[in-house]
Every structure is written in structure tokens, then in C-alpha cells.
Amino acid sequence: MLAMNYRGPYRVRADHKPDPVIEHPGDAIVRVTRACICGSDLHLYHGLVPDTRVGTTFGHEFVGIVEEVGSAVTKLKVGDHVLVPFNVFCGSCFFCQRELYGNCHNTNPQASAVGGIYGYSHTAGGYDGGQAEFVRVPMADVGPTVIPPDLHEDDAVLLTDALPTGYQAAEMGDIAEGDTVVVFGAGPVGIFAAKSAWLMGAGRVIVVDHVEYRLDFVRRYAQCEVINFREVDDMALHIKKMTDWLGADVCIDAVGCEAAGNAMQTITGPYTLMQAGSATVLHWCINSVRKGGNVSIVGVYGPTFNAVPIGNALNKGLTLRMNQASVKRHLPRLIEHIQAGRIDPKQIITHRVPLEEVADAYHIFSSKLDNCIKTVLIPPSARQTRAVAATALN
Amino acid sequence: MNHTHDHEHDHKHAHEHAHEHGRNDLAVFQHGRPPVDRSAIQGWGADLDRKNRPAYPMERMPQRLDAPLTQPDPQAQHVEVLVSPERPHMTPLFGSPQPPSGLSGVLRRAAFKTTENDIRHWLLLLLADRVNVVEGLAEDLARGHVPNIFAEMGIKAEWEHNRMGLVKKAAVVAAVAGVGYYLLKRRNDH
Numbered sequence: 205m206l207a208m209n210y211r212g213p214y215r216v217r218a219d220h221k222p223d224p225v226i227e228h229p230g231d232a233i234v235r236v237t238r239a240c241i242c243g244s245d246l247h248l249y250h251g252l253v254p255d256t257r258v259g260t261t262f263g264h265e266f267v268g269i270v271e272e273v274g275s276a277v278t279k280l281k282v283g284d285h286v287l288v289p290f291n292v293f294c295g296s297c298f299f300c301q302r303e304l305y306g307n308c309h310n311t312n313p314q315a316s317a318v319g320g321i322y323g324y325s326h327t328a329g330g331y332d333g334g335q336a337e338f339v340r341v342p343m344a345d346v347g348p349t350v351i352p353p354d355l356h357e358d359d360a361v362l363l364t365d366a367l368p369t370g371y372q373a374a375e376m377g378d379i380a381e382g383d384t385v386v387v388f389g390a391g392p393v394g395i396f397a398a399k400s401a402w403l404m405g406a407g408r409v410i411v412v413d414h415v416e417y418r419l420d421f422v423r424r425y426a427q428c429e430v431i432n433f434r435e436v437d438d439m440a441l442h443i444k445k446m447t448d449w450l451g452a453d454v455c456i457d458a459v460g461c462e463a464a465g466n467a468m469q470t471i472t473g474p475y476t477l478m479q480a481g482s483a484t485v486l487h488w489c490i491n492s493v494r495k496g497g498n499v500s501i502v503g504v505y506g507p508t509f510n511a512v513p514i515g516n517a518l519n520k521g522l523t524l525r526m527n528q529a530s531v532k533r534h535l536p537r538l539i540e541h542i543q544a545g546r547i548d549p550k551q552i553i554t555h556r557v558p559l560e561e562v563a564d565a566y567h568i569f570s571s572k573l574d575n576c577i578k579t580v581l582i583p584p585s586a587r588q589t590r591a592v593a594a595t596a597l598n
Numbered sequence: 599m600n601h602t603h604d605h606e607h608d609h610k611h612a613h614e615h616a617h618e619h620g621r622n623d624l625a626v627f628q629h630g631r632p633p634v635d636r637s638a639i640q641g642w643g644a645d646l647d648r649k650n651r652p653a654y655p656m657e658r659m660p661q662r663l664d665a666p667l668t669q670p671d672p673q674a675q676h677v678e679v680l681v682s683p684e685r686p687h688m689t690p691l692f693g694s695p696q697p698p699s700g701l702s703g704v705l706r707r708a709a710f711k712t713t714e715n716d717i718r719h720w721l722l723l724l725l726a727d728r729v730n731v732v733e734g735l736a737e738d739l740a741r742g743h744v745p746n747i748f749a750e751m752g753i754k755a756e757w758e759h760n761r762m763g764l765v766k767k768a769a770v771v772a773a774v775a776g777v778g779y780y781l782l783k784r785r786n787d788h
């Protein structure tokens with residue numbers, strides 16, 4: 205099959221690799237019809253996540269058709285059109301029983317802090333991802349969700365991570381009616397966090413980024429105020445001025461370990477790996493939120509330590525909440541929101557690229573070229589199928 | 599913050615009220631919160647009630663998912679899989695591609711002798727990743743494939759969307775190379 209192949213920092217290509225096989229009776233093989241590149245894939249692409257092995261296929265956001273199922277699979281059938289949450293999870297362990305699917309204890313032998321994630325390094329279980337023609341999907345009766353017939357495939361692929369993660373970010377902020385919510389990062393997750401903040405009754409939503417086209421996009425898409433932090437001397441001071449010197453009620457970190465905006469953090473973080481990424485946005489969140497406020501973190505940080513102003517968090521009496529999204533929890537409600545027209549996720553897709561051009565697709569997204577917000581990769585087998593279907597119709 | 603109003607109408611009223619009466623008003627206590635036309639925002643407040651939020655409370659038991667509450671059968675293991683000392687049992691499920699091999703594999707095995715709590719674990723893994731890149735190049739060459747590194751870095755996209763940037767980078771590289779050549783030549787001449 206054709207699959208994305210990681211060769212080293214900033215180097216990927218489309219390569220022929222062996223097809224995945226059923227390795228466990230609960231597995232399915234899914235033929236991928238669409239796979240996204242995610243902002244968090246960039247941390248792998250830049251070589252910042254430990255145990256990212258050469259030859260790995262990335263991609264934790266994909267939808268496709270069930271091609272084959274293992275002997276123990278009872279609910280999922282060959283031919284089902286499914287969206288697959290980015291978490292690899294069992295549904296039965298201590299954490300899954302509490303609906304913490306992002307924290308499954310049965311799918312990742314190589315680390316205890318993080319559960320299994322498709323295509324997200326051996327630290328996240330060593331599974332190959334969906335930026336390929338085929339992918340192995342463990343626990344096929346538990347993870348995949350059959351896509352309702354009236355749901356667009358482009359909406360479905362955004363339900364595998366970006367939308368639920370943005371939604372969970374807002375939810376972890378415990379937003380109350382009228383709250384002022386500041387979202388750091390105008391990537392797909394930040395965009396959906398801003399949108400979700402309104403669903404939860406925010407009174408004011410402010411999005412912070414430094415890329416003008418992303419700010420334009422989120423202003424239009426999520427009807428929020430925006431701040432370009434390059435035009436601001438001091439972020440915490442600026443937010444306080446905007447909020448009558450109180451600070452925001454809720455701050456959301458949708459950036460993670462490669463935040464720009466502070467040279468010292470960039471040098472000690474992404475450049476020299478002395479800390480697990482630049483904690484610039486964590487500083488901004490903790491220092492911009494009001495006393496007693498909530499900070500919600502969904503931006504990815506590496507597993508090593510970070511310089512975080514925990515003293516300020518203590519003195520201000522903050523509530524910090526963070527997690528990988530437990531995607532499966534959110535799906536029924538988010539599908540309702542899409543069907544009711546409250547949110548239209550597919551509008552954020554700006555690029556549709558053949559899988560063969562994966563290297564260019566990564567570069568465009570990583571360098572923020574061509575006004576890129578979200579890229580969908582389409583494998584050759586998916587294109588052939590569509591061509592055949594179109595011919596049959598004629 | 600206390601929310602004493604149940605209806606959207608009351609909120610609009612409160613904001614109007616604030617404008618009329620100035621500072622001794624509810625709006626003053628809602629520091630810095632200008633009125634928002636909520637009706638203009640599609641879906642505003644649909645999940646205002648926490649009961650509508652699917653991950654509330656954070657830990658929810660019993661789960662709503664129809665999953666068997668028995669430990670999954672273990673996956674057959676055909677390749678070497680490293681196991682964190684902080685969870686010393688093989689999990690029933692794991693990814694099997696790219697088992698550790700070569701020098702990077704030696705480093706990774708060494709890394710897994712320390713816990714996730716130990717900074718050496720992560721630093722060794724990052725080092726192994728860099729060694730692995732060189733191994734990847736050697737592997738490509740060994741099977742007669744000369745990797746097109748520029749293509750792998752997306753130079754086509756750079757040319758299409760950031761031509762000026764690419765030209766500048768090329769000029770800087772050429773200038774640095776030129777100066778270096780000149781300095782070397784001058785030193786050799788003397």
C-alpha cells in the first residue's frame with residue numbers, strides 16, 4: 205500500500221509499505237478514504253516527540269471503509285463507513301470504565317502517562333496511523349463509530365480529533381453564562397474551542413495568534429474578537445486591560461509545545477529540548493486568567509518537564525484542567541450539533557491533497573503557507589473508488 | 599460569578615439598564631463584559647446547562663459505551679516491544695511496526711531501563727531518534743534508493759507558495775558557502 209513515511213525531522217515521503225494485517229481478534233482493517241494532518245503531527249514532524257521512529261506512518265485523524273474484521277468482532281461489519289477516534293482504547297479498563305478513553309491503560313505498553321494514539325510515536329503505543337491506504341484499527345467494536353448517512357465525510361473526519369478536542373477544551377474550562385474566554389492558538393483546535401465556548405454560553409470569546417490569515421479566519425468562522433500577539437507588548441497586561449483589570453474567566457491553551465512569542469522559551473524548548481517545549485502559552489494562560497479562574501490545556505507538550513509559573517497558579521487559586529480528548533464521549537452530542545446546524549466543521553478544510561504529495565502537504569501546513577488551516581490527504585485507492593462510482597453513475 | 603437571570607431577555611435588559619444608569623449597576627460587576635448579540639451566534643448556549651456537556655462530570659461511571667467489562671485477550675507478540683517500568687505488564691494491545699533495531703535500538707533498550715519519571719529515559723530516546731535518522735539514510739542507500747531530501751522537505755510547495763523566501767534562503771546558503779570558500783582559499787594561499 206501507499207503510506208506516509210517519516211524519515212527524520214522535516215522529512216517525510218509517500219512510500220510503498222506492506223499492508224497492515226489483523227493482529228488481534230478484535231482488530232479491523234480500514235481502507236482510508238480521508239486522513240487529516242493535525243497540528244500535533246507537526247510536533248512529530250519537527251522531531252520533538254521522543255521515540256518517533258524512522259519508517260513510522262503518522263495520522264490519527266481518519267475515516268474509511270471497513271475492509272476486514274477479526275474473529276472476535278461482532279458489531280462492526282465489512283463495508284461499514286466509519287470514523288475512528290484518535291485514541292486507541294479498550295472500553296473495559298479502569299480508566300475506560302470512567303469514560304476516560306484518552307487515558308486507556310490497555311493499549312500502550314511503552315508509557316504509563318499516555319494512552320494509545322494512532323500514528324503518534326512509540327511513546328503513544330507505536331501504532332501506525334491513517335495517512336495511508338489501509339490502517340489497523342484495534343478494538344474495532346469499541347473505537348470506530350459508523351458515520352450516519354446524513355453526515356458529510358469531511359465533517360466526520362474532523363470528528364476524529366479536532367472538533368472533539370476543541371469542544372473538550374471549552375468543556376474543561378467549565379464555562380458559565382457570560383464568561384470571558386480567551387483561546388490561545390487559532391489552529392483547528394483553537395477555532396473549534398472558540399466556537400464551542402459560545403455553545404456553552406460564553407459572553408465574550410477572544411482568540412490569540414500571530415498569523416494574520418488564521419486570525420481573519422477565526423474571526424469570521426467563530427465570530428470572536430482576535431488579538432495578534434505580535435502587536436501586543438505584554439499579553440497578561442493586555443488581557444487585563446480588556447477585562448476591566450480582572451483577567452479572563454477562562455483561558456484555553458490550544459497551542460502546546462511549539463509556541464512562538466518568547467525567545468527564551470523557544471531556545472530552552474524546541475531548539476535545545478531543555479524543556480518539553482516552550483511553555484509560553486502556559487505562562488500567558490496562568491497570568492491572564494482572573495483569580496479563581498479556569499485554565500484548560502489541550503495543546504500537546506512533551507513528556508519531560510516544563511518551566512511553568514505554578515506559584516502564580518497557586519496564589520490565584522486557579523483550576524487547571526487538561527487531557528487528551530476522550531473523543532468517543534463527545535461524538536453523539538457533536539453529531540447532534542452538526543445535524544442541527546449549530547456548527548459546520550468542514551468549512552475549516554482549506555486543502556485537499558493526494559497522499560502522494562504528503563511531503564508538500566506537511567511543508568505547507570508546517571510553514572503556514574497558502575493560507576492553510578486544515579489539510580485532508582486522500583489516498584489513491586480512495587480516489588479510484590470514487591472514479592469507479594462516478595463511472596457507474598454515468 | 600453568580601447568574602441570577604434565567605432568560606436571554608433579562609440579560610439584554612440588564613445590559614440596556616447598565617447603559618442608562620452607569621456605574622452603580624450589575625454591568626459594573628460584570629467587569630469588562632460588553633453585551634453580545636447572542637441571537638447572532640448560531641447555537642449560542644446550546645450546552646449552557648452542564649447536563650448537556652458530554653464529559654461532565656469528568657469521571658463518569660458507569661460509562662455509556664456498550665463495551666465488555668472484561669480484560670481484552672492478549673495480542674500475539676512477534677516482535678520486540680519495549681515496556682515502561684512504570685507499567686511492568688505487557689498491555690493486551692500494542693503497536694508492532696518499527697521494532698527497535700541497530701544502534702538506535704540499543705539506545706532505546708537502554709532508555710527503557712529507566713522510568714518515565716527519569717529524565718534520562720527521554721533524553722536517550724531523543725538521542726536514539728537522531729541516530730535512527732542516519733540509520734534510515736543508510737537503509738535507503740543500502741537498497742539502492744537515493745532519497746530526494748529536498749522533495750521530502752516539500753521544496754515543491756516552498757517554490758509554489760514561498761518563492762521569495764526560498765530564493766533568499768538559497769542566496770544566504772550560497773553566500774555563506776562563497777565566504778567559506780574564499781576564507782579557506784586565502785588560508786591555503788598563505
Ligand SMILES: [Zn+2]
Pocket residue numbers: 242243244245264265290365366
Ligand atoms: Zn489531531
Ligand SMILES: [Zn+2]
Pocket residue numbers: 293294295296297298299300301307308309310
Ligand atoms: Zn481502556
